[in-house]
Amino acid sequence: MNDELIQIGRQAKQAATKISQLDTVTKNRILSQFADELMNQTDQILTANQQDLTAATQMPAKFTDRLKLTKQRIKDMAEGLRQVAALPDPIGNIDRGWTNEAGLLIEQKRVPIGVIAMIFEARPNVTVDASALTFKSGNAVILRGGKEALHSNLALADALRYVLRKNHLDENMIQILHDTSHQTADELMHLNEYLDVLIPRGGAGLIQAVLKNSTVPVIETGAGNCHIYVDESAEEKIAVDIVVNAKVQRPSVCNAAEKLLIHQSVAQRLLPPIAKALTAHGVELRGDEQSRKIVDTIKPASPADWSTEYNDLIMAVKIVPDEQAAIEHINHYSTGHSEVIITDNYQNSQTFLNQVDSACVYVNASTRFTDGFQFGFGAEIGISTQKLHARGPMGLKELTTTKYVIRGNGQIRN
Structure with a gap:
């Protein structure tokens, strides 16, 4: 296993503990600053995107359309961040509660999943959408984009990480892999010690490769026929x-x-x-x-x-x-x-x-x-076509899990 990848996993695990403790006001303030920083760095982001587009001149139009960033698309990403900030925070919500026969108060509570990894193709907006939703839902994220969008993804992630540093928060709440090799992607699929879930987002080939090879639990985002x-x-x-x-x-x-x-x-x-x-x-x-x-x-x-x-x-x-x-x-x-x-x-x-x-x-x-933004989620981590855990556009709630909190006053089981 790649030592650098293990270190990234450790950093994400540590960051996940810290981000899970952030209050809603702080998270919303940081999300708004994310949006402002994207707008501030628009020129730098477009310059990085142009590097990727120049290298992709032989690619089909459908590919470059997904890859291309414009001032309007960056503005849309910033608006998505602000929409996520305006959404209710699912963390800490009580889904249900009851008292059992022994007098125990049992509550089912919303908590972050932990560390989420994403493997995705030439869609730079995923860098921002995934970071926004994982941050608001209290999760650390590791992003592995395609080599075709590397400069764009790095520029976007750097803007977000700058905001975290500026606010004296752990920048490893959001990490992006510089190594886009298939070997590193394969090793990421086996980083069970540090990852709680892996989400692929892209074409059918990518999704099937992840489903076939990953030992980390996968949420399948599907191709769209x-x-x-x-x-x-x-x-x-x-x-x-x-x-x-x-x-x-x-x-x-x-x-x-x-x-x-x-x-x-x-x-x-x-x-x-x-x-x-x-x-x-x-x-x-x-x-x-x-x-x-x-x-x-x-x-x-x-x-x-x-x-x-x-x-x-x-x-x-x-x-x-x-x-x-x-x-x-x-x-x-x-x-x-x-x-x-x-x-x-x-x-x-x-x-x-x-x-x-x-x-x-x-x-x-x-x-x-069929889009998280259109559904009012602010953004989406992907569109799930499976039936377990999440289905359809995945927003904040789909990036949480539950735990049971039980309160007693000395009960023992007979």
Whole structure:
């Protein structure tokens, strides 16, 4: 095991004890200063980001879109920090309490998890989002970003650590690995003595590698093979607007829609305007035989298309005979992220909500809302597609655990 990594783990463990004792007022004050410091260091952060972008000129556009920082994106990160500061602090909350037959007062109390590690790809905003949420929830964090975003991540982390030092707090409450090698990432996955949980955030390959190799408990954040089902009662304008927004607004992210299912009774009427609007935005459509008979510019879809997360201006289209067929298709191919029904039929909407097995299920709204910021969490540590501990966008509460506090007055068990 790498001695430097062990030292980082020890530092995080010590820092976790200190941060768990900070009061809410102090944490909120530091979060506000984090936001101010990001704005103060905007030029330095953008210069560092430009180094990463210059080295990534051969990368596809969907990659550089995730990597690129702008003044507005830094401003958004700062606003996210302020929103986290404004949120209620879950630490110390009592989930439930009761007195048992022996007269013991038993309370279930919210406490920090401890040390959280994150392995993520070319998304510099994760550095700030993860630091904000772990700090507010009383956890120390170890961040391992991708080599493609190294300069950006270091600049962002340095700004936050500067604030901690300035306030005479342990800067190791937030640590970022300078070594982005696969070997170090693999060793991080086995740092059980110091890590309480590991959260991967990125593409399917990264997530599966962590799930397969980590001996540290993992919260799975999933790839997004997200679906939109256009029901037989859907209104044309609503359908067009939602599909275009979900696919086009930011196609490189996990909450972008990748698949379009349309009820056969309205396919002749609704698929042409939807396809026209999508192709006007440069979207390549791939479809089944029925959809290609309706719109001849749609390319044939392969079997692999139905399970592929494109993260690009590509969308697969399928005509389905009824809602139940749509639900069965979604539950078979979905990654359990976000799915939408567009309908004016209340009963159909309820059936869809009840039977689709994903973290976020929408009626008449874009998948792009599956986001901690949009949900009012200020930021998110990731979007969990598993069912244990956390599911969907993970905010402050999902970064806590519970312990039982029991008070007696001399009871012994018979």
